Amino acid sequence: MTRITGRGATGNATSRRFNLPEQEADGDWLDQRTVVDGEPPPLRTSVTIVKPRTILTRNSSPDVPFSQSINAYGGCEHGCIYCFARPTHAYHDLSPGLDFETKLFAKPDAAALLRVELARPGYRVAPIALGTNTDPYQPIEQQWRITRQILEVLAETNHPVAITTKSDRVVRDIDILAPMAAKGLATVCVSVTSLDARLSRTVEPRAPTPERRLAAVAKLSAAGIPTYVSLAPVIPAITDHEIEHLVARAAQAGAGHAFFIPVRLPHEVAPLFRAWLDTHFPERASKVMAIIQSLRDGRDNDPGFFTRMRGQGPWAELLRVRFRRACRLHGLNRDRPPLDTSLFRPPRGAQGELF
Numbered sequence: 001m002t003r004i005t006g007r008g009a010t011g012n013a014t015s016r017r018f019n020l021p022e023q024e025a026d027g028d029w030l031d032q033r034t035v036v037d038g039e040p041p042p043l044r045t046s047v048t049i050v051k052p053r054t055i056l057t058r059n060s061s062p063d064v065p066f067s068q069s070i071n072a073y074g075g076c077e078h079g080c081i082y083c084f085a086r087p088t089h090a091y092h093d094l095s096p097g098l099d100f101e102t103k104l105f106a107k108p109d110a111a112a113l114l115r116v117e118l119a120r121p122g123y124r125v126a127p128i129a130l131g132t133n134t135d136p137y138q139p140i141e142q143q144w145r146i147t148r149q150i151l152e153v154l155a156e157t158n159h160p161v162a163i164t165t166k167s168d169r170v171v172r173d174i175d176i177l178a179p180m181a182a183k184g185l186a187t188v189c190v191s192v193t194s195l196d197a198r199l200s201r202t203v204e205p206r207a208p209t210p211e212r213r214l215a216a217v218a219k220l221s222a223a224g225i226p227t228y229v230s231l232a233p234v235i236p237a238i239t240d241h242e243i244e245h246l247v248a249r250a251a252q253a254g255a256g257h258a259f260f261i262p263v264r265l266p267h268e269v270a271p272l273f274r275a276w277l278d279t280h281f282p283e284r285a286s287k288v289m290a291i292i293q294s295l296r297d298g299r300d301n302d303p304g305f306f307t308r309m310r311g312q313g314p315w316a317e318l319l320r321v322r323f324r325r326a327c328r329l330h331g332l333n334r335d336r337p338p339l340d341t342s343l344f345r346p347p348r349g350a351q352g353e354l355f
Contacts, residue, residue, distance in 0.1 A: 043102045045077055047140055050105045055113035056128070063306045066129040066162060070114065072146040074105030076134040078166055078207040081276045082233050085133045087267040096268040101206075104140060111149035115347045118157055125341040128154065131164035131189075139206065141169060151176045154185075157347050160339035164189040164230065166207040168216035174223045181225040184340035189228040190217050190255075192246060194239045202280050203235070214253045221254030226336075229255040233263035234319060236291035237284055243319070244326045251330035258332050260323050262295050262311040270300040291315055 058068045075089060079101040086096035094103055107113075117123065130136045136147040154161050155176050163170065163177075163186070170177075170188055180186035192213050194200045200210050207213075220227040229250035234240050243260070250258050265273050277285035289300070295311035296302040302312070310316060327333045 043098060045102050045104060045140075047104045047106050047144075050074065050107055051109060052107060052113065054117060055107065055110050056117050061305065063309050066132070067126045069129040069132040070110060070150060071133045072107055072110050072130070072136055072144075072150060073134050073138060073140065074107075075100050075103060077101055077104060077138050077140065078135055078204055080166070080204045080207065081273055082203070082235065082263050082265070082269065083134075084264050084266055084269060086269050086272065088133065090268065097272055104138075106140065106144050106146060108144065108146060110146050111153050114150060114153050118153070118159065119346050119348075123346070125159065125344045127160040127162050127339045127341070129162045129164070135165055135167060135207075136163065137165045137167035137169040141167075148173055148176070151180075153347065155180050157345055158183065158185060158343035160185045160341055160344075162187050162189070162339065164191065166191045166204060166213065168208045168212040171216050171219045174220065174225070177220070177225050178223040181223075183343060184337065185343065187226045187228065187339065188220050189230050190214075190220075191230040191232060192217075192250070193231060193233065193235075194242055195245055195249065196242070199239070203238075214249055217250065217253040217255050221256075226257075227255050228257040228259070229253075231258060231260035231323070234260050235263045235288065236295070236315065237288045238281065240319065243322050247323070247326035247330055247332065251332055256332065256334070257336055258323075258327060260319070261309050262316060262319065263292060264308060265292065265296075265301045266303065267301075 055070055056068050057071065060067070074092070076083065076085065083100070086100045089096050089100040089103075092103075092105070094100070130147065130150065136150075141147050151161065151173055153159075161180070165188070170190070177186045177188065190213050192210050193203065195210050197209050197211070200207070208216075217227050217229060229246070231243065231246050234243065247258055263273075274285070274289065277288055281288065293299060294313050295316050297307075297312055302308050311319070
């Protein structure tokens with residue numbers, strides 16, 4: 001496989017679930033790259049504006065700790081090879097591979113749409129999750145500022161929010177999040193999967209370095225914002241040896257809670273991940289996949305509720321025991337008060353602002 005500098009996927013793998021084979025035959029949808037001296041030129045990132053009719057996504061999954069979420073962007077330039085959201089690009093007849101990292105979608109009307117939905121007479125308040133599919137603070141947020149606009153609406157209406165991100169860009173919005181947190185309305189979870197900067201560049205090529213993310217945890221915690229650290233995913237034989245060190249650094253930075261999820265490889269993620277292993281870790285690729293399959297009932301992926309987040313078997317239990325002991329040692333995962341839903345006040349003039 002070809003190593004593509006600054007990107008996670010090693011190619012533009014196609015999907016047979018939708019129309020991708022026909023798109024591939026057409027020939028126009030793939031990036032046209034000319035190889036010069038054996039190295040393809042850098043891929044450019046493009047952003048397409050989309051105009052959804054609604055912005056809140058609701059779910060009833062029993063193993064997901066939120067019932068509604070907002071995804072301001074489609075695709076993610078961070079390029080994490082394991083990202084479970086990659087298959088969503090197939091709905092756009094694009095590849096979950098390099099297209100997911102380079103052909104992005106933005107929803108600039110998100111804040112206005114949110115106003116409309118929060119103003120509906122039948123709206124029931126529940127924490128809104130940001131960052132459940134693609135990162136709300138990926139690089140293009142610097143220019144588009146859609147996540148910040150969403151937070152401004154939530155702050156105005158005293159609506160609770162839970163953020164998950166791999167980016168230290170979240171500290172830009174401390175001026176909004178700290179007053180919300182003082183009312184019990186905001187939490188932030190920062191994902192840190194490795195302390196090895198070189199490994200992180202391979203696994204998550206365009207995400208900020210681990211040290212920058214831990215520095216963000218410290219700044220958020222110092223501002224009084226309940227801050228968690230996610231060790232998700234843990235990749236056997238690649239990052240699992242860092243569990244204890246990651247928990248220790250999370251506690252040192254001021255995080256109050258931490259959690260982990262064994263790597264998941266749904267749909268098109270599995271072949272992309274296998275190709276990545278063959279390129280970057282050929283000497284242990286078979287070992288990594290053998291352990292993953294032992295966690296996933298003999299398959300690359302287990303889609304079952306609860307087991308998909310926990311894994312099964314001796315390896316899964318060993319990871320849980322190590323993680324729990326580390327958290328107990330460093331005082332993590334004690335009290336975790338729920339976000340407050342009682343302060344919400346619907347916005348005014350939402351229909352007029354949108355239309």
